Amino acid sequence: MHWDIINLVRSIDNGLFSVYSNRIGTEWEKVYFGESMIVNPFGKVIAKGKDKIDAVVSAELDLDQVDEARIAVPTLRDIRNDLWMKYYQQPRYDSPASIGYQASMDLKSRFLISSAVST
Numbered sequence: 001m002h003w004d005i006i007n008l009v010r011s012i013d014n015g016l017f018s019v020y021s022n023r024i025g026t027e028w029e030k031v032y033f034g035e036s037m038i039v040n041p042f043g044k045v046i047a048k049g050k051d052k053i054d055a056v057v058s059a060e061l062d063l064d065q066v067d068e069a070r071i072a073v074p075t076l077r078d079i080r081n082d083l084w085m086k087y088y089q090q091p092r093y094d095s096p097a098s099i100g101y102q103a104s105m106d107l108k109s110r111f112l113i114s115s116a117v118s119t
Contacts, residue, residue, distance in 0.1 A: 003035060004045075011039040015070035017061050024052050041069030 003022070011018040017040055024034040037048040038059045047059035070076060 003033075004037075007037060007039055008043040008045070011041055012043040012069070012073060013075050015041045015073060015076060016066055017041060021057075022049075024054055041065050042072075 003020075007018060007020050017038065019036075019038050021036045022034055023032045025032055034049050034052055034055070036055070036057045038046050038057060038061075040046050040061075042065065047057045049055040049057045
């Protein structure tokens with residue numbers, strides 16, 4: 001099922017624990033199947049709810065695994081910000097003018113400053 005695959009890949013790509021919740025039941029024509037899950041940074045499901053059964057899902061997280069995973073699979077280190085920024089367009093709803101700011105900030109400068117801080 002795509003639910004499992006997508007959640008595993010997101011955890012691996014970002015090198016972090018991911019918690020995915022999904023309700024059960026029916027609303028109008030939409031059927032919700034449950035199967036909430038917690039995935040570690042290596043893509044291993046460490047806790048998962050059952051199909052169509054109401055449940056609380058919990059797990060102990062070993063936060064050292066975040067560093068281990070980011071060393072083993074350095075996708076975040078290898079991001080090409082120069083290419084990514086070329087194709088990024090700031091959404092209109094997120095523009096400084098739309099949220100009440102008078103001064104406008106160059107998006108590229110803002111991104112490069114934040115990426116320099118995180119490096």
